[in-house]
Amino acid sequence: MATEFPLRLVTPTGVVFDGTVQQVDAVNPLGEFGVLADHVDYITALVPGLLTITLPDGTHHFYLVSGGIAEVRQGAMTVLADDVGLPAPADEAALSSAAQSALEKLAGLSLYDAGYPEAADEIAVFRARIRASQLAREQGRQA
């Protein structure tokens, strides 16, 4: 059984990653999901969050994805991301207070309100940026 599969991470402005990987973890509306080799043909929407690529040698690559679509077809995975950023250290306290106020805003909305999806995405963006910032710090410590 294969343990590796091809992945292409593309955005409207270019190809961010094109190569063979062992595992991909990302976030869809139902939560985190992972893709390994020989995955069933699969299509899902992505919500803002962290996309983790595990290379065949075990190293991880992290990307901050603002949303998009992921597809697995005949063993090959394509991630169509709206926008991709690299994790960078940020002011985590400010981000978490922003996330908190976004959460309070969301609490006032019902699932069927017009602004609900945007408000939910906003929280996801703040959380992803906090996580990315933590990762960037950890990587900085290891280096």
Add this chain to the structure above:
Amino acid sequence: MATLKAIRRRISSVKSTQQITRAMKLVAAARLRRAQEALLAARPYHEALHRVAGSMLSAERAALAPAEDARPAGLILVIASDRGLCGGYNANLIRRAEEEARRLRAEHLEVNLFAVGRKAADHFKRVRVPLAGESINHAPRLATFVLARALASRMLADFRSGAIREGGMVYSQFRSALSQHPAYERLLPVSMPEAEVAGSSQTQYLVEPGRAELVPVLLRRYVEASIFHALLEAEASEHGARMTAMDSATNNASEMIQRLTLEMNRARQATITRELMDIVGGAEALRA
């Protein structure tokens, strides 16, 4: 015949115009290269999205049809440029848009025009055609994903609310620096080219969270990406057209300078001949 001084002044004025057109040609060439690179970089995303959308959306005809009580109207995005001096680029584009508007009217649809670029907005204002909206001043770049997203959400909102039955755009397809082709592309209701559908209809996907949730997400991306692609093509076309126009303007200026130089030399020669004649005539008179 113009005086020597007047001709000299004209030559220097044509020369300075030529300097400007030459500089504009060089700038357009550099921008064209950048626009072509962006067009190339966008291709993998565009192709992959078309493939995914082709396999998913072709099975969702019901979800993609216009609302039953939708107003009989259509929205056309006219993607022109903000600045002129690019030959017939904007005129051709506007002519194509007007053709498309006539087609919609023949189908008894009311036409809403949305002008992207100052040249389109100015034209429709001049001929007193009301605009549904306009988006101008995109210096230095026209093709940004932010703009594509704004245009897409406008069109999708109109389509969903039943304000329009058809949405499309007129833009210039980039063939080469010398050739741009104004074209209309219908975006809504979505119709997938047969080839894309045939190639991918066998794939049975596991869909998360569910088809009902995924289709709107995919549709939005599809419209955004199509508009973004059209903006990229339009940007490359504009710079290509400007480069060609400025190249022929530079050549025309060279020809004009040549012609004027000839005229100037002739005038100078005539002056010299006249002066010689005067001297010879004077000498002859003295001798007589």
